[in-house]
Amino acid sequence: MSDDILQEKLIEPKDYSASSITVLEGLEAVRKRPAMYIGDIGEKGLHHLVYEVVDNSIDEALAGHCNHIDVTINEDDSITVSDNGRGIPVDFHEKEGKSALEVVMTVLHAGGKFDKDSYKVSGGLHGVGVSCVNALSTLLRAEVHRGGKMYVQEFSIGKPLFDVKEIGTTDKTGTIVTFKPDDSIFTTTTYKYDILANRMRELAFLNKNIEIILTDLREKDADGNAKTECFHSTRGLEEFVEFIDQSREKLIEKTIYITTEKGGIPVELAIHYNTSYSENIHSYVNNINTIEGGTHLTGFRRGLTRTLKTWAEKSGLLDKVKFDINGDDFREGLTAVISVKVQEPQFEGQTKTKLGNSDVSLSVDQAVSIALGNYLEENPKDAKTIVSKVILAATARHAARKARELVQRKSVMTGGGLPGKLADCSERDPHQCEIFLVEGDSAGGTAKQGRDRRFQAILPLRGKILNVEKALQHRVFDSDEIKNIFTALGVTIGTNEDSKALNLDKLRYHKIVIMTDADVDGRHINTLIMTFMFRYMKDLVSNGYLYIATPPLYLCKKGKVEQYCWTEQQRRHFIDTYGGGKEDSVHTQRYKGLGEMNAEQLWDTTMNPANRTLRQVTIESAAEADRIFSMLMGDDVPPRREFIERNATYARIDV
Known part of the structure; x- marks a missing residue:
């Protein structure tokens, strides 16, 4: 199916206005039990706030109304997210007796995504929306460009500071949200660029032709230019798989790419085989990383195994194989990304990491069977190469069985x-x-x-x-x-x-x-x-x-003062504080090994x-972890060298 046809399936048939906003419940417990809504109040929960706001912009993109998103880390660690979507409605919401913008910002589970006519599919990791972000921010400012006019409303810890007001005219549309996380809630309020960059890159791959710009105003070069990165993909999951697999040796040159719709469910996936011994499958539902898999992963595995096995049997390559070949063998050396869009996803558990919709399994199974079957018929050389690796994998698996059984008996x-x-x-x-x-x-x-x-x-x-x-x-x-x-x-x-x-x-x-x-x-x-x-x-x-x-790396002593130091910065601070900045006036013990500590020191520190x-x-991102481990521990040297050179600031040579 072409991208144009797929996009038409997702565009809503009626206007997006205040009547589209459906209210499910209030915002009572968010500040009392924030971990229930964002996972935790540490680093993970802090970054989750950004994802919730960005996901609203992505939902606009899925509906065909947005193709550019800016995410900015401001100098004070506040965040600004802007898009060129339609802009959140600001007209009066009859049921709530306030503007639609205020409803969206102050009522949990309120938004256009609950109205099937406004959004066919939507993301968001927990579905709590921007109202949860608002509740956990000391200040949130929402600026809306809509209908030729500009509107603004500000909030503090979830409460409006004033009603929506018109502040000017514009020829643009979109929403700009700036928020400052509440340091009385979070254990840290310092954002990490790399964590946000990984997620923005992931979203760009999952939603091709959307441009996401990430800017860090805290970090500037000698000319005063802020650190900026643009994430944009024209080939989507095909590029995603190639990015993950860049440190692995290819088994076949081509990436098998499938985009179709089965049973009313858009299915997109990319498959690549490499010479490694691991299976790496990354699955997503409405841009949510389902790290525990679910029915879409089950359907993929079933369709892949059956289709490859059918081709292998028909080609006669399995005639001389005297032992069984199972699904694991067909997936050795496989890297794949699966993305499905589901109108009403049902997740198992609170964390939305395992999809439960039974109909999705059949849709993905059919999509894989048809498209992969066609690929194998059209590319017999690649098909033979894949099946030959499958047979080797099965042989190695039989050799591994006794070793695994020994591990199990002892365990x-x-x-x-x-x-x-x-x-x-x-x-x-x-x-x-x-x-x-x-x-x-x-x-x-x-x-x-x-x-x-x-x-x-x-x-x-x-x-x-x-x-x-x-x-x-x-x-x-x-x-x-x-x-x-x-x-x-x-x-x-x-x-x-x-x-x-x-x-x-x-x-x-x-x-x-x-x-x-x-x-x-x-x-x-x-x-x-x-x-x-x-x-x-x-x-x-x-x-x-x-x-x-x-x-700790060091134990620093000056007279009767002793202090363990975990970083070079801490050691320098001790020298400046107690040694007047003179290094030779402080005794420093460098712990190169745990064995250099006595038992009491190891216990204490x-x-x-x-x-x-x-x-x-x-x-945080299984796909990024997969890529990093492959790069650091695999055979391909150039990507590892590049990584070391890029992070040389943090490197230390131990003599």
């Missing part, structure tokens, strides 16, 4: 079945237990002495674990250190449907803490472990179980819940 055991190096804790409630994955026996010994034995377990790891990004699956399960991690955690891996599916029913610890040295080698080991966790234990990360310990800082590992 379900306790006591004598646990790794010999594991120093377990006495507590048995996993909610209360935490395990530290520690680099080397020396640091492991110190950690064992310094820990609280009631709830803290220690598992020393021998050197650098296997780089799973470049290893066959059976090599991964053959690794002693990886087997020890599986066994210590008590998890099993593999089901009939998915040999990499993780079973967390018997997980023994709900805090898994990576604790490595603060030097370059320690960070490398940290990255190796996180790569393994992302590829083989992603559910641990998604459930919030993975953390990174932050040991890194392990004591009362003092320590643990960084929780989350997946």
